[in-house]
Amino acid sequence: xxxxxxxxxxxxxxxxxxxxxxxxxxxxxxxxxxxxxxxxxxxxxxxxxxxxxxxxxxxxxxxxxxxxxxxxxxxxxxxxxxxxxxxxxxxxxxxxxxxxxxxxxxxxxxxxxxxxxxxxxxxxxxxxxxxxxxxxxxxxxxxxxxxxxxxxxxxxxxxxxxxxxxxxxxxxxxxxxxxxxxxxxxxxxxxxxxxxxxxxxxxxxxxxxxxxxxxxxxxxxxxxxxxxxxxxxxxxxxxxxxxxxxxxxxxxxxxxxxxxxxxxxxxxxxxxxxxxxxxxxxxxxxxxxxxxxxxxxxxxxxxxxxxxxxxxxxxxxxxxxxxxxxxxxxxxxxxxxxxxxxxxxxxxxxxxxxxxxxxxxxxxxxxxxxxxxxxxxxxxxxxxxxxxxxxxxxxxxxxxxxxxxxxxxxxxxxxxxxxxxxxxxxxxxxxxxxxxxxxxxxxxxxxx
Numbered sequence: 001x002x003x004x005x006x007x008x009x010x011x012x013x014x015x016x017x018x019x020x021x022x023x024x025x026x027x028x029x030x031x032x033x034x035x036x037x038x039x040x041x042x043x044x045x046x047x048x049x050x051x052x053x054x055x056x057x058x059x060x061x062x063x064x065x066x067x068x069x070x071x072x073x074x075x076x077x078x079x080x081x082x083x084x085x086x087x088x089x090x091x092x093x094x095x096x097x098x099x100x101x102x103x104x105x106x107x108x109x110x111x112x113x114x115x116x117x118x119x120x121x122x123x124x125x126x127x128x129x130x131x132x133x134x135x136x137x138x139x140x141x142x143x144x145x146x147x148x149x150x151x152x153x154x155x156x157x158x159x160x161x162x163x164x165x166x167x168x169x170x171x172x173x174x175x176x177x178x179x180x181x182x183x184x185x186x187x188x189x190x191x192x193x194x195x196x197x198x199x200x201x202x203x204x205x206x207x208x209x210x211x212x213x214x215x216x217x218x219x220x221x222x223x224x225x226x227x228x229x230x231x232x233x234x235x236x237x238x239x240x241x242x243x244x245x246x247x248x249x250x251x252x253x254x255x256x257x258x259x260x261x262x263x264x265x266x267x268x269x270x271x272x273x274x275x276x277x278x279x280x281x282x283x284x285x286x287x288x289x290x291x292x293x294x295x296x297x298x299x300x301x302x303x304x305x306x307x308x309x310x311x312x313x314x315x316x317x318x319x320x321x322x323x324x325x326x327x328x329x330x331x332x333x334x335x336x337x338x339x340x341x342x343x344x345x346x347x348x349x350x351x352x353x354x355x356x357x358x359x360x361x362x363x364x365x366x367x368x369x370x371x372x373x374x375x376x377x378x379x380x381x382x383x384x385x386x387x388x389x390x391x392x393x394x395x396x397x398x399x400x401x402x403x404x405x406x407x408x409x410x411x412x413x414x415x416x417x418x419x420x421x422x423x424x425x426x427x428x429x430x431x432x433x434x435x436x437x438x439x440x441x442x443x444x445x446x447x448x
Contacts, residue, residue, distance in 0.1 A: 201242025
């Protein structure tokens with residue numbers, strides 16, 4: 001056992017990475033390790049990497065350096081998507097002792113019988129074609145919400161994306177195991193579960209190791225809605241072509257699934273969508289937004305969009321900008337295109353200068369601020385429930401409504417992990433909504 005050993009974790013990237021980090025952390029704790037914050041001295045540091053973030057190598061080196069400041073003799077392990085794509089590159093970073101690929105990361109404790117520092121990082125990384133089996137995971141203890149992994153990998157061939165190279169083919173957890181994990185989470189007094197995966201709308205494919213769909217995403221949603229003890233269920237990013245009308249209709253009447261959707265668009269130009277090899281055109285996206293807003297007028301809709309993709313002329317960018325400006329959405333996640341090795345987009349003509357990419361990104365981020373503000377203003381005078389989180393941020397506690405309006409109030413520990421009904425009244429100067437109890441009666445409202 002490792003009763004006197006400490007381990008710390010740092011997670012880059014998506015909710016899926018967070019769910020896997022949490023599960024791997026529990027494996028360490030089962031082996032006797034004590035989990036500590038990454039800013040503390042530890043015997044082992046595990047860095048879960050991401051291939052989507054720009055300058056991933058620079059970010060990784062900075063995190064390694066910070067870990068070594070805490071303990072220059074610590075054993076450093078790199079896992080995750082970047083570790084699968086560029087294992088040798090990470091192994092050469094000073095201080096890194098072990099790099100594990102897509103399947104090996106789930107057996108990390110098997111590789112650390114000896115915590116002696118290595119002169120050179122040791123690599124254990126499978127061919128991505130071998131990542132054809134499913135490993136379930138979920139996060140608990142890290143946040144008020146839990147991230148529940150239901151699916152992994154992707155069979156799509158988007159020309160800019162390395163995720164299929166980093167995570168392998170599309171495969172799913174069994175429905176029984178998803179429900180078991182959801183029940184375990186509910187028993188730990190966690191109020192909200194966020195469903196996560198690489199392409200969760202493809203749920204059911206590879207459920208029992210076969211390529212056909214054993215269940216559909218809609219059937220998963222229906223089954224989870226019946227799990228007792230869960231107050232909120234939230235769908236994370238889902239492809240527009242896989243977000244079916246039946247799912248939207250079901251969420252609209254569900255008591256647990258919340259009216260919040262994050263739907264990747266990537267471009268508002270059909271010309272670019274075809275170059276990206278996305279599986280939909282703009283009319284499909286428009287239809288999904290229309291359906292959601294018809295059934296749930298107060299729903300929050302987030303959008304992923306890429307700027308600077310090869311071939312994106314000024315006219316095509318403005319096509320995207322104007323489309324998003326007119327669309328009834330709530331916020332944007334803007335990604336500045338960067339070339340990724342072994343992708344078709346990296347070989348395409350029509351390269352957009354970096355300066356133009358940055359300018360376009362700034363324009364869309366400005367649009368996102370306006371969209372979020374307009375969405376918040378549309379919620380004034382409505383009543384919602386807020387799940388308050390556990391962190392004290394400069395004297396305030398924060399939380400989200402079911403439709404993803406961010407709310408804050410002066411720090412009150414009794415509110416942590418509670419769901420409070422509030423009336424939205426005013427928006428704060430920094431874009432949040434501030435909450436306090438009215439002194440005249442027990443009504444709760446949001447005030448500046």
